Amino acid sequence: MAEPISSRARHPARAAYRTHGDADRSALAAVRGIPHWHYLAALALGAANTLSFAPTRAGGWVELALFMLFYVCLARTHHWKSAALTGAAFGFGNFVTGVWWLYVSMHDYGGMPAPLAIAALVLFSIYLASYPALAAGLWSVGEGHSNRARAQRGFVPGWQGAFAFACAWALGEWLRGTVFTGFPWLASGYAQVDGPLAGFAPLVGVYGVGWAVALAAALAVQAVAGLAARPAQRARALLPALAVLALVAGGIALSQLAWTRADGAPISARILQGNVKQEMKFDEAGVTAAIALYEKMITAKPADLVITPETAVPLLPQQFPEPFVRAVRQFADSTGSSVLLGAFGAKIAPDGQITEPTNSLFGVTPRSGVLYRYDKHHLVPFGEFVPWGFHWFVRLMNIPLGDLANGKPVQPPFQVGHQTVDVDICYEDIFGEEIARRLREAATPASVLVNVSNLAWFGKTIALDQHLQMARMRTLETGRPLLAATNTGATASIDSRGRVIAQLPVLAAGALDVQVQGMTGTTPYIATGNLVVLAVSLLLLALCVAFARRRRD
Missing domain, CATH: 3.60.110.10 (Carbon-nitrogen hydrolase)
Known part of the structure; x- marks a missing residue:
């Protein structure tokens, strides 16, 4: 088994707090137990993720690396609430730096006073960040991350967590592009236009490409965690590493096909x-x-x-x-x-x-x-x-x-x-x-x-x-x-x-x-639109949640 990614959830004082407190107090402790620098790191990763998008030419590869680090941040959490806050911090960093140009339209051309334009940009970024927060919370539930025993021993990256992350992330981005008429700007799939996963676009569209980004990043973390384990267990890194290579190779190969x-x-x-x-x-x-x-x-x-x-x-x-x-x-x-x-x-x-x-x-x-x-x-x-x-x-x-x-x-x-x-x-x-x-x-x-x-x-x-x-x-x-x-x-x-x-x-x-x-x-995407990625994400995430509940029971 790969070594678990450490979490401050295993601190004896917090363990005792959970033992003597009720579920709500345990959840609050889980959120408070994460150090402040953890959320600042997620915020910084989100801000850096803006560099994945245009005009950066190699943005697709940059995005994969940053999503790996973001997944490690999620792995350090030990409750859906702390996971959601981590997703919110990442999203806020990404949006406040990625759509700051809205300030130009509101202030420079719209004539809105600068303090109000800044406040509007910040509030809008907070709203947009609620969708990565939702995705991170769903991932935690789908992975079984809220299980108290698992929280105390740390998170071991696995296949269930990887697929839960991909599905929750795709659903969060689709909701952001749909609710209240939608604002799908900076959907993660766009950074792959010149990246290795662009070949999936004719099949499953931009949200499907984002699904592949999240899955590849989570599996890469699983592979690295496997390599960091004891020598006898390092063979466990082989399958997730091969899966990442297959995703990247598949995206590159598909980009060579002509659908029209x-x-x-x-x-x-x-x-x-x-x-x-x-x-x-x-x-x-x-x-x-x-x-x-x-x-x-x-x-x-x-x-x-x-x-x-x-x-x-x-x-x-x-x-x-x-x-x-x-x-x-x-x-x-x-x-x-x-x-x-x-x-x-x-x-x-x-x-x-x-x-x-x-x-x-x-x-x-x-x-x-x-x-x-x-x-x-x-x-x-x-x-x-x-x-x-x-x-x-x-x-x-x-x-x-x-x-x-x-x-x-x-x-x-x-x-x-x-x-x-x-x-x-x-x-x-x-x-x-x-x-x-x-x-x-x-x-x-x-x-x-x-x-x-x-x-x-x-x-x-x-x-x-x-x-x-x-x-x-x-x-x-x-x-x-x-x-x-x-x-x-x-x-x-x-x-x-x-x-x-x-x-x-x-x-x-x-x-x-x-x-x-x-x-x-x-193209397949013209024929089915977002139906494929939505159906697959909902089905797999439901299976992940059911399996996590069964394992907890």
Whole structure:
């Protein structure tokens, strides 16, 4: 048997306390018995885990090492409460350093006072940290970690604990991406886009990749613990070590497989980046300048598809200046170019009243009087809709968007010649399940993905790199190329294997001219979405809990 990972739970004084106290006092002692530096170490590991994500190139390997250390921290706990606090500390460190750019949007561009913006960031990070806390608590229960006798003799890493960790972690991340409309930013699978486990993305999506990360890390700790045991017991390290090697080798091998195939000839695309300053974007002079800028950029050069960023022209189509409309229409008809233009949509009553405003994309097809329209479905809380009871919070910021209406979950794609384009707007690109659903339920699945964004709200921060990394994960999950058009960056062309083919410099106006090859076919993730990882995680975690209870009894 491998040597147990030591815990202060075996201190005689605490053992006596448990003997004479009731269950609640024992639980409290378990939490208090962990030294403060333990939680500070978990906090530091969480902060370091931010380095696993973009722009770090070797982030996948960094993440595996940090998750091993995090699992060792969990192994030092001896009750679900101390495990949950360890998970909370890790999560808070990760989120407060990983999404600090929200401060930029709230303070620099939203005008919120700095103390309130900092407080909002801290409170939001605490909320996000509740999901790693939940995952760590579930792991402790599933491993049987709360067993008093096991707590006193220390934790021996084993297969049950490894699978309980993988399942609990995946469920926690899925819940974070679902509850209250979801915020799956910094899901652990994203760090593997350039890592050894990226090959699992077409099968089980980003949450399944996170499941593999947690399992590989826990098994690696088990293997190391086995090697640290007495010589006669070191053979026990062989199986978990082989399992880790199999996971890594499997991920690398799967990344070489092509789940989709080329669909017809490539099309030319021209992706525009206007670099309109956020503070000017919605005032009258800024809107006039943006219209002139994008008219010039759109009509400068033909392409099969010309794409502008999100709300490139922040007006309703009915409010567009006639010369702009005429110039874009004449350009499309004379050159055969299709144009996707970011703007606002709405319903206009006979009396001229505007209702149900939407964040929309409008498509102009050559020699066609039909105007394509896509309305953003997954809206940003506090930016595009205000959760009940939080209007006071939004009033503290000078953000021009309020309560918008959302579009349908599945909307028709945009046809560009012989290619079919699935479009989404900004925040929607981080919800892979919704993109997979549109491809799964469409009468003619799209061959090309397009995301338009305005990330100027976050300045020149890691938010731009992280958003591009998540777009790359969407290409791995679906086996389709993606064209990203942004106002300030990162504007890029990504192929069906997640590789960035071309990219414009950040905070610079320009146009990216690329050829994009449409793809057809269905990856396993398109067919099943998150169903596989959720079903496996729930089943295995239930078995772990049942086995732990039986062993305790």
